Amino acid sequence: MIMQYNAAPDDAPGRGAGSGPSPQPLYRQVKSHLVHRVLTGEWRPGEILPSEIKLAEEYGLSQGTVRKAIEEMASEGLVSRKAGRGTFVTSHGTGRRPFRFHRLRADDGQKIAGDNVQFLHFRETSATARAAAGLGLPGKAPVIETLRLRHYDGRPVLLELICLPSRRFPGIAAALEAQRPASICLLLERRHNVLVTRIEERVRARMPEPQERQLLNLAPQTPVLEVERVSFSLSGEPVEWRTITCATDSIYYASNSSD
Amino acid sequence: MIMQYNAAPDDAPGRGAGSGPSPQPLYRQVKSHLVHRVLTGEWRPGEILPSEIKLAEEYGLSQGTVRKAIEEMASEGLVSRKAGRGTFVTSHGTGRRPFRFHRLRADDGQKIAGDNVQFLHFRETSATARAAAGLGLPGKAPVIETLRLRHYDGRPVLLELICLPSRRFPGIAAALEAQRPASICLLLERRHNVLVTRIEERVRARMPEPQERQLLNLAPQTPVLEVERVSFSLSGEPVEWRTITCATDSIYYASNSSD
DNA sequence: CAGTGGTCTAGACCACATC
DNA sequence: ATGTGGTCTAGACCACTGA
Known part of the structure; x- marks a missing residue:
């Protein structure tokens, strides 16, 4: 999985790979990937996701970018975040x-x-x-x-x-x-x-x-x-x-x- | 209007003023204040707000903090943001x-x-x-x-x-x-x-x-x-x-x- | 061209939860 | 004590808008 986010239509040095169209911001690419991982059962409902730091390392991005991805997932109700504990896949079996x-x-x-x-x-x-x-x-x-x-x-x-x-x-x-x-x-x-x-x-x-x-x-x-x-x-x-x-x-x- | 955000219950050096309880994060205080300014008619529906940079200077905070306040207002539909143009008070007269x-x-x-x-x-x-x-x-x-x-x-x-x-x-x-x-x-x-x-x-x-x-x-x-x-x-x-x-x-x- | 919001980074301190 | 998410900063580059 290659994350890239270039603004320039041709070959400007944004970050990451050199060229190629990449309309989606990085944090949305991360979000899509995380959603897919939840759907394929990598983390089951009720289970905890890796921390922001670990995910940022895994994707080779900053913590803030991964955070924005997770925050969108949380606002859509797919995961819920608990300060001091972690991020959990929401379940119809628990919670509101x-x-x-x-x-x-x-x-x-x-x-x-x-x-x-x-x-x-x-x-x-x-x-x-x-x-x-x-x-x-x-x-x-x-x-x-x-x-x-x-x-x-x-x-x-x-x-x-x-x-x-x-x-x-x-x-x-x-x-x-x-x-x-x-x-x-x-x-x-x-x-x-x-x-x-x-x-x-x-x-x-x-x-x-x-x-x-x-x-x-x-x-x-x-x-x-x-x-x-x-x-x-x-x-x-x-x-x-x-x-x-x-x-x-x-x-x-x-x-x-x-x- | 005094913005402060101290974590420590007693007098730890957070930032801004020294002590005093301040449960609300800075960006929420900014948001409340901006909402109040919209309600009192400082900017009428359809009008444009000052830019993030100007508001950040005005409140003495970083652009990121003001941005978070405005983003919450936008998600609640009070204002709408247009890249390259600015932030506008939403109106029932225009838009969706x-x-x-x-x-x-x-x-x-x-x-x-x-x-x-x-x-x-x-x-x-x-x-x-x-x-x-x-x-x-x-x-x-x-x-x-x-x-x-x-x-x-x-x-x-x-x-x-x-x-x-x-x-x-x-x-x-x-x-x-x-x-x-x-x-x-x-x-x-x-x-x-x-x-x-x-x-x-x-x-x-x-x-x-x-x-x-x-x-x-x-x-x-x-x-x-x-x-x-x-x-x-x-x-x-x-x-x-x-x-x-x-x-x-x-x-x-x-x-x-x-x- | 200058100004705007949109994205991304790197680093800091905090409250909270768990061990 | 350690690790988590929550907040805040400072700075950078980008696309888009309008003069």
């Missing part, structure tokens, strides 16, 4: 990460999370048009479909229909059924070394289907909120599609500019 | 800022904006419980209430009920009625030197009121999305409360983690 994507709140402001998850079915099927579009798959590609019901305060409140591309995650059906994990993100991270770093959601209002009305125990004429979510891995690949359906008498969807 | 808070999209992904705004009424009234709570006002405090209807593709799609605290923004009723601005943010910025930098939104599904159904031209049994928004100024003060009601047959609410 698991809650970052939960935007549904009870009226008292409490996040709807916790372990009150009931699995209604697992199914190997072919993707619906919407799911395929969200996942960037060809129509009718095979997916693992999971239906879950979350409870809050003793009442069923959230219905989640989750689709995972089976070809991308071989063997995940069995793992899902065996572990019934409360966090799909954590499963993707542990089993497939895929870190979910970004989600896109679309929220709509609609009337519930009869089955939904029954599962969520809704009064007649009660509309529901439908959240359609696509989760993306760090490399930008869509890895999960789901719709969340919920009654909105005591639940709302919260959104802050700049999270 | 006006769209940052528009989360409602048409099904084709187009943002619902533009000038298709119809003003239905202006009214001086006392705040409802919800509006007062959102604005942090005592119950029944006086507010200016505005009702607007936005069109898209020739059809009415968004109904906005906007409340502004009249005591905080004297004379704004007349300005609203005279200018009928498409952007309230811009009005607050121009008339009152208040920059909206953050919003909080709560989204719910519900059935429309008869008047809403009529204004939005909705079929019976069609639920609507209700977005309740509080806008905050840079200093964290709530400055506007509104609810946006919209049909969701061809409109959705978009939300991305990390905007």
